[in-house]
Amino acid sequence: MLEIRNLSARVEGNDILRQLSLSIRPGEVHAIMGPNGAGKSTLGNVLAGRPGYEVTGGEVLFHGKDLLAMEIEERAREGVFLAFQYPVEIPGVSNMEFLKAAVDARRRHLGLGELSSFDFMKLARDAAKRVNLDQAFLKRGVNEGFSGGEKKRNEILQMMLLEPSLCILDETDSGLDIDALQVVAAGVNAMRDGQRSFIVVTHYQRLLDYIVPDHVHVLAAGRIARSGSKELALELEAKGYSWLEDEGV
Amino acid sequence: MSELINELPPASVQAQLLQVAEAQSVPAWMSSLRLAGAREWRAAAWPDRRTELWKYTPLAALRNRQFQHASLSQPAWSATQALNVDAIRLVFVNGVFDASASSPGHAAVVRFSDADAQQQALIARHLGHVATTTRHLFASLSNALVADGVLVHVAPDTALDKPVHIVHVAVPQAEPVVVSPRLLVVLEAQAELELIEQFVSDTQEQNGFVNSLTEIHCGAGAQLRHYRINLEQEHMLHVGGVHVDLWRDAHYRGFTLAEGSALKRIDYQINHQAAGASAALDGIYLPRNRQLLDYHTNVEHKAPHCTTSETFRGIVADDARAVFNGRIHIHPQAQKTLAELNNRTLLTSDRAQIDTKPELEIYADDVKCAHGATVSQLDPTAQFYLRSRGLSAIQARSMLSFGFINELLQAIEQPAVREHLHAHLQGLFAEALPGTVTNP
Ligand SMILES: Nc1ncnc2c1ncn2[C@@H]1O[C@H](COP(=O)(O)OP(=O)(O)O)[C@@H](O)[C@H]1O
Ligand SMILES: [Mg+2]
Numbered sequence: 001m002l003e004i005r006n007l008s009a010r011v012e013g014n015d016i017l018r019q020l021s022l023s024i025r026p027g028e029v030h031a032i033m034g035p036n037g038a039g040k041s042t043l044g045n046v047l048a049g050r051p052g053y054e055v056t057g058g059e060v061l062f063h064g065k066d067l068l069a070m071e072i073e074e075r076a077r078e079g080v081f082l083a084f085q086y087p088v089e090i091p092g093v094s095n096m097e098f099l100k101a102a103v104d105a106r107r108r109h110l111g112l113g114e115l116s117s118f119d120f121m122k123l124a125r126d127a128a129k130r131v132n133l134d135q136a137f138l139k140r141g142v143n144e145g146f147s148g149g150e151k152k153r154n155e156i157l158q159m160m161l162l163e164p165s166l167c168i169l170d171e172t173d174s175g176l177d178i179d180a181l182q183v184v185a186a187g188v189n190a191m192r193d194g195q196r197s198f199i200v201v202t203h204y205q206r207l208l209d210y211i212v213p214d215h216v217h218v219l220a221a222g223r224i225a226r227s228g229s230k231e232l233a234l235e236l237e238a239k240g241y242s243w244l245e246d247e248g249v
Numbered sequence: 250m251s252e253l254i255n256e257l258p259p260a261s262v263q264a265q266l267l268q269v270a271e272a273q274s275v276p277a278w279m280s281s282l283r284l285a286g287a288r289e290w291r292a293a294a295w296p297d298r299r300t301e302l303w304k305y306t307p308l309a310a311l312r313n314r315q316f317q318h319a320s321l322s323q324p325a326w327s328a329t330q331a332l333n334v335d336a337i338r339l340v341f342v343n344g345v346f347d348a349s350a351s352s353p354g355h356a357a358v359v360r361f362s363d364a365d366a367q368q369q370a371l372i373a374r375h376l377g378h379v380a381t382t383t384r385h386l387f388a389s390l391s392n393a394l395v396a397d398g399v400l401v402h403v404a405p406d407t408a409l410d411k412p413v414h415i416v417h418v419a420v421p422q423a424e425p426v427v428v429s430p431r432l433l434v435v436l437e438a439q440a441e442l443e444l445i446e447q448f449v450s451d452t453q454e455q456n457g458f459v460n461s462l463t464e465i466h467c468g469a470g471a472q473l474r475h476y477r478i479n480l481e482q483e484h485m486l487h488v489g490g491v492h493v494d495l496w497r498d499a500h501y502r503g504f505t506l507a508e509g510s511a512l513k514r515i516d517y518q519i520n521h522q523a524a525g526a527s528a529a530l531d532g533i534y535l536p537r538n539r540q541l542l543d544y545h546t547n548v549e550h551k552a553p554h555c556t557t558s559e560t561f562r563g564i565v566a567d568d569a570r571a572v573f574n575g576r577i578h579i580h581p582q583a584q585k586t587l588a589e590l591n592n593r594t595l596l597t598s599d600r601a602q603i604d605t606k607p608e609l610e611i612y613a614d615d616v617k618c619a620h621g622a623t624v625s626q627l628d629p630t631a632q633f634y635l636r637s638r639g640l641s642a643i644q645a646r647s648m649l650s651f652g653f654i655n656e657l658l659q660a661i662e663q664p665a666v667r668e669h670l671h672a673h674l675q676g677l678f679a680e681a682l683p684g685t686v687t688n689p
Binding site for chain 2: 048049050051071072073075076077081082084087088090091092093094097098101102105106109141142158162
């Protein structure tokens with residue numbers, strides 16, 4: 001469902017991704033680990049179409065379509081979702097209105113009708129409950145004054161409402177306590193349906209105790225330096241990343 | 250008044266507008282104010298770009314039209330976006346009272362032309378006395394043209410059971426007209442009032458000039474909630490002023506919102522006349538296309554223990570220009586003043602302009618004052634965030650623009666005003682912010 005071939009990308013004149021290739025099949029969970037600055041967030045941002053991330057080579061096929069040719073919002077409507085490492089605060093824009101606009105956009109794209117306000121409210125309240133976020137957060141400005149953990153849960157809530165086919169979670173676990181981590185993991189696991197795929201970027205193996213990946217990759221110096229099964233995560237946790245360099249990978 | 254006119258070059262705007270005054274017939278009890286106004290107006294130097302108070306706001310648009318006084322018969326007009334609120338409502342069309350669109354009368358609200366002797370005395374005592382012309386030249390024109398107006402008089406310890414809602418509808422005429430709406434509010438000690446002033450126009454094709462003046466006297470402990478909303482469209486010329494005197498422990502809470510037009514200038518002059526008075530004023534300005542919108546506010550702290558809190562936010566789009574000048578003047582005797590003024594402007598195009606200047610003049614030492622002004626552009630990260638959830642670029646921009654002012658809208662206490670503006674402005678921003686680049 002996602003085919004990344006020799007993807008190279010540049011940020012502010014620096015080459016960050018260097019001929020990165022990765023193939024994801026429907027229903028799979030891929031964990032991406034790697035040292036700070038390796039390019040993990042860059043990969044997510046390039047896939048989501050963030051301005052300022054310049055693709056200098058390679059291609060990305062999403063359900064067979066040229067993802068890199070699409071506008072940001074087209075990618076979202078086609079089913080790409082990026083849970084931000086740093087979700088953005090937008091004071092004055094009601095979370096509820098934002099969520100409804102997002103869901104309506106996706107539904108229109110899929111040829112489904114827009115939801116009535118009433119039906120949408122029900123859906124949103126239910127999702128808020130599932131990520132353990134108080135209803136009051138729906139009425140507030142988007143992420144406005146949310147704690148770090150609340151912002152991350154709001155990302156998962158959006159993911160639940162949008163029902164994307166590719167979910168990219170960029171360090172959604174960072175800064176979460178164990179309870180919040182379990183909430184996030186339960187949310188993700190509930191959405192695993194054999195079709196939907198996930199890229200889970202994380203520093204910590206502990207998240208992978210709850211979200212069990214099919215594949216683990218190490219991203220270093222802008223490319224996939226090593227891939228393996230979930231045991232690779234344990235090895236990384238024990239040894240850090242430096243041994244990869246020692247091995248000359 | 251003809252001797253006054255003769256001293257001016259015949260083509261001048263000043264002379265021309267005095268000719269309008271000449272043509273009016275008015276009750277004798279107003280003539281001294283009219284004469285004083287005419288003198289002042291005639292004697293004033295016409296503002297140009299060297300005039301500090303008019304530096305960024307050219308009055309050329311006024312010169313290019315020959316104004317008549319509005320006819321006394323009511324022109325035809327089509328219903329506009331007037332607010333739907335349960336209120337004591339007075340509707341004026343080009344300054345002419347429209348009884349059919351207004352609500353039944355109320356003892357506390359009277360037109361000058363219907364005032365009895367006692368009310369005439371009250372009007373004479375306050376009218377033209379709250380307003381000062383020092384920083385508001387057009388108040389003298391308003392005095393020169395005063396013929397009718399509205400008096401709202403709330404007795405001591407009294408609150409009206411409904412808001413007072415005054416609507417001014419502008420309708421284009423074959424010959425451009427000048428309309429000079431006048432409102433006098435007198436709140437006696439401990440009186441309370443909710444007041445909504447609304448200016449609208451029925452079509453884009455306006456050719457008139459509205460010179461509005463509102464004077465407010467808040468007696469000791471009186472409380473006023475005042476909404477003043479200018480939604481006239483494109484070609485309207487509007488110069489308006491609100492002057493407020495606050496006496497001991499009086500509280501004024503104001504909200505003002507204006508869309509731009511060919512020329513729109515609004516002055517607020519708030520005077521803390523006695524100890525313990527407080528004023529809070531929120532304002533929103535939204536010029537777009539090639540419009541011009543200028544807010545000047547001036548707060549005089551003349552007494553100790555008074556408080557001012559002022560927040561203005563604006564969104565300037567396309568080729569529009571906005572001016573914001575917020576002055577707070579703290580006199581030597583005004584110890585223990587608390588004053589803050591905050592102004593933020595969002596520019597949504599490269600060609601949009603704002604001239605903003607908060608001015609603090611402090612002559613007392615034991616005061617707490619803060620002021621600040623920032624100018625920003627739509628946040629690219631926020632735009633990306635919204636689009637990454639499937640919103641179009643246009644939707645993202647309009648949502649962010651609306652969000653910029655929404656905080657002030659949400660703070661509006663009167664539900665009808667809040668909901669009306671919420672819907673109106675969401676619609677306005679959803680018109681895709683014309684002329685803006687959608688996909689950078
Ligand atoms: N918006 C940006 N502006 C400038 N440099 C950036 C930006 N985003 C990422 N970088 C740089 O790209 C490299 C990779 O960053 P990132 O993808 O965030 O790494 P990771 O998520 O693996 O920690 C770093 O050197 C970082 O400084
Ligand atoms: Mg990162």
